[in-house]
Amino acid sequence: MSVLKKVLYGASALALMSGMASAEISGGVVKIGLLTDMSGAYSDVAGEGTIVAAQMAIDEFGGAIGDAKIELVSADHQNKADIAANTAREWGDTAGVDAYAELVTTSVAMAVFEVAKQQNKITLVSGAASSPLTNDACIPTGLHWTYNTRALAVGTGGAVVKEGGDSWFFLTADYAFGDALQKDVTAVVEAAGGQVVGSVKHPFPASDFSSFILQAQASGAKIVGLANAGADTINAIKAAKEFGLVAGGQKIAGLLVFLSDIHALGLDTAQGMQMTVSFYWDRDDASRAWSQKFFEKTGKMPTGVQAGTYSAVRHYLQAIKDTGSDDTDTVLAKMRETPVNDAFAQGGVLRTDGRMVHDMFLAEVKKPEESTGPWDYLKVIRTIPGEEAFGTLEESTCPTK
Amino acid sequence: MKTSAGYLLALAALLVAPLAFYPILLMKLLCFALFASAFNLILGFGGLLSFGHAAFFGGAAYFTGHALKVWGLPTEMGILFGAGLAGLMGLAIGQLAIRRQGIYFAMITLAMAQMAYFFFVSSPFTGGENGLQGIPRGKALGVFDLQDDLTMYYFVLAICVAGFLLIVRTVHSPFGQVLAAIRDNENRARSLGYDVERYKLLAFVLSATLAGAAGATKSVVFQLASLSDAHWHMSGEVVLMTLLGGLGTLAGPAVGSAVIVTLQNKLATGVLAAWVPVVLGVIFVACVLTFRRGIVGELRAIWRKSF
Numbered sequence: 001m002s003v004l005k006k007v008l009y010g011a012s013a014l015a016l017m018s019g020m021a022s023a024e025i026s027g028g029v030v031k032i033g034l035l036t037d038m039s040g041a042y043s044d045v046a047g048e049g050t051i052v053a054a055q056m057a058i059d060e061f062g063g064a065i066g067d068a069k070i071e072l073v074s075a076d077h078q079n080k081a082d083i084a085a086n087t088a089r090e091w092g093d094t095a096g097v098d099a100y101a102e103l104v105t106t107s108v109a110m111a112v113f114e115v116a117k118q119q120n121k122i123t124l125v126s127g128a129a130s131s132p133l134t135n136d137a138c139i140p141t142g143l144h145w146t147y148n149t150r151a152l153a154v155g156t157g158g159a160v161v162k163e164g165g166d167s168w169f170f171l172t173a174d175y176a177f178g179d180a181l182q183k184d185v186t187a188v189v190e191a192a193g194g195q196v197v198g199s200v201k202h203p204f205p206a207s208d209f210s211s212f213i214l215q216a217q218a219s220g221a222k223i224v225g226l227a228n229a230g231a232d233t234i235n236a237i238k239a240a241k242e243f244g245l246v247a248g249g250q251k252i253a254g255l256l257v258f259l260s261d262i263h264a265l266g267l268d269t270a271q272g273m274q275m276t277v278s279f280y281w282d283r284d285d286a287s288r289a290w291s292q293k294f295f296e297k298t299g300k301m302p303t304g305v306q307a308g309t310y311s312a313v314r315h316y317l318q319a320i321k322d323t324g325s326d327d328t329d330t331v332l333a334k335m336r337e338t339p340v341n342d343a344f345a346q347g348g349v350l351r352t353d354g355r356m357v358h359d360m361f362l363a364e365v366k367k368p369e370e371s372t373g374p375w376d377y378l379k380v381i382r383t384i385p386g387e388e389a390f391g392t393l394e395e396s397t398c399p400t401k
Numbered sequence: 402m403k404t405s406a407g408y409l410l411a412l413a414a415l416l417v418a419p420l421a422f423y424p425i426l427l428m429k430l431l432c433f434a435l436f437a438s439a440f441n442l443i444l445g446f447g448g449l450l451s452f453g454h455a456a457f458f459g460g461a462a463y464f465t466g467h468a469l470k471v472w473g474l475p476t477e478m479g480i481l482f483g484a485g486l487a488g489l490m491g492l493a494i495g496q497l498a499i500r501r502q503g504i505y506f507a508m509i510t511l512a513m514a515q516m517a518y519f520f521f522v523s524s525p526f527t528g529g530e531n532g533l534q535g536i537p538r539g540k541a542l543g544v545f546d547l548q549d550d551l552t553m554y555y556f557v558l559a560i561c562v563a564g565f566l567l568i569v570r571t572v573h574s575p576f577g578q579v580l581a582a583i584r585d586n587e588n589r590a591r592s593l594g595y596d597v598e599r600y601k602l603l604a605f606v607l608s609a610t611l612a613g614a615a616g617a618t619k620s621v622v623f624q625l626a627s628l629s630d631a632h633w634h635m636s637g638e639v640v641l642m643t644l645l646g647g648l649g650t651l652a653g654p655a656v657g658s659a660v661i662v663t664l665q666n667k668l669a670t671g672v673l674a675a676w677v678p679v680v681l682g683v684i685f686v687a688c689v690l691t692f693r694r695g696i697v698g699e700l701r702a703i704w705r706k707s708f
Contacts, residue, residue, distance in 0.1 A: 076669075080627065081531060081532045087669065093423065107531040107532060110534055111534055111625060114534055114624060118548075174522075175529060176530075203530075
């Protein structure tokens, strides 16, 4: 019996090795197509910085795996689903792109998911935040790296309710991401015994928030939750300041705030605000070293989306290097069995629903006198374990998990 | 005779084109060519400048998408359904708009199209900012699998050629002649006993239906219907395509749309990516200042002068 087993094992190992030897990289090039918002509301959060981050990952491999060159192509999707889907489809059909990366804005990510599903190509989502991407809207090859709205809800929403913020009014960006974020935070607030007294949807992107802020003031809610991101969050916080929302006794909870937003708002305006982040540059030696390199190239410290793009691309390339193949299923299997350890995440696990589970952090914006210089903005007050932030695999409603 | 030889040559080129070019881009070109030709039917041959054709183009995309995705209609029925509803929208908007002329006509169509746009933004069936995604391509006539790009291309080509032939037939028919008479001198046409309003309305509805067919087909090709198809930018773009190609010529709008779509496509990934609207704007200004008859119009003028 045991001899037979050994023979079988040996045979299967041989078969595997011969499989690896014959597998190769299609077209002699590993090509990554990066779609991001280069000019719109999310260009500071993602934008140029994600291209730099992806290039840094490629440079770590010396720009090539074996004989195969690694190429990066990028385009501005202008936050429009149709532009993103058309570009991705053309890249996949004619330009030999092997994987899609970044994809800030949920509607864009969902549109590219449709294309990637048909083409069976790996999609490394960093910027889009909606948790449906690894639940109802999941695809077998879609990987969601940086964060999701559930994690943000658990982090910021949970912390705010704990401090007595038990009545909420939402200002929500009117597309899939805003809906998902509001829904996830509502669940957290209600589970903790709080209540949601109302909400208003604003167009995406919006520049004039005055009427929405007035509605938030009239609602009498203790907490005004901003279920939006990027320039929308900045504009809403500025409008809230002008209308004296905080002076009137209400509090703002920014549900998705990035380091670049704090930089734009300034510590005077943002101090004391709590935010859930996937990455903070000044956390440990690895993150500091990587961020310093990023800073030298861009003049800015990276946001979580940018660091997440680096991590996802690096992990993808590492799997290709380890398997010697760029075949989607082979690479995907390798990516799942290897833990993610880099400047972005430690001990990250890629689940079968596409979710990359890693620790998240609840941070508070420093007071101006606490900050020692530019970009020294946050102090991490709690580490949120991955399972708590993202939930368990059993909770995922992804049909192909 | 010469023009029909030209059409046959163009058709032959289109039949073999997907062997040399990316079929999806070609399908996009065809859809926009039909859209611009439909628009040209009322602007070039009827003298009515509509600023609201995106409502028909984008609206039909949503209707078709919904019919295919939610109701599971066969592909060709879905496209007919979308085009038909666009025609009904054209009837409603046309009824109001044709009572006025010139700038007032343009403003009414723009206003109605904006109303349609806000309806699409806020209706749940369109998916708002997300757009309607994952529209199934299905099978043509229940036989040909449209998931294959090449089959899809010939399906789109058939629709667009049929639409184009309908436009050619309309322009050369007695109806088209009356339309041209109304364009050139509305009062004289009225004094000759033609019911001017009815002719204009019929032309408007026909144009809206064909614009709808183009939008519906595009949504099937890309499996996506989005707000940018219904946005007023699209209404402006189709004016640009028509003027650039040649107003009031049959082939002009197709040529104009080919130039614009190819430019947008090629510039989108190059160094000029952020400057696409500026480049198109410069082209528009150059066109209006130096060759007002458009590409095809100028070529025709040169042809006539030299023979």
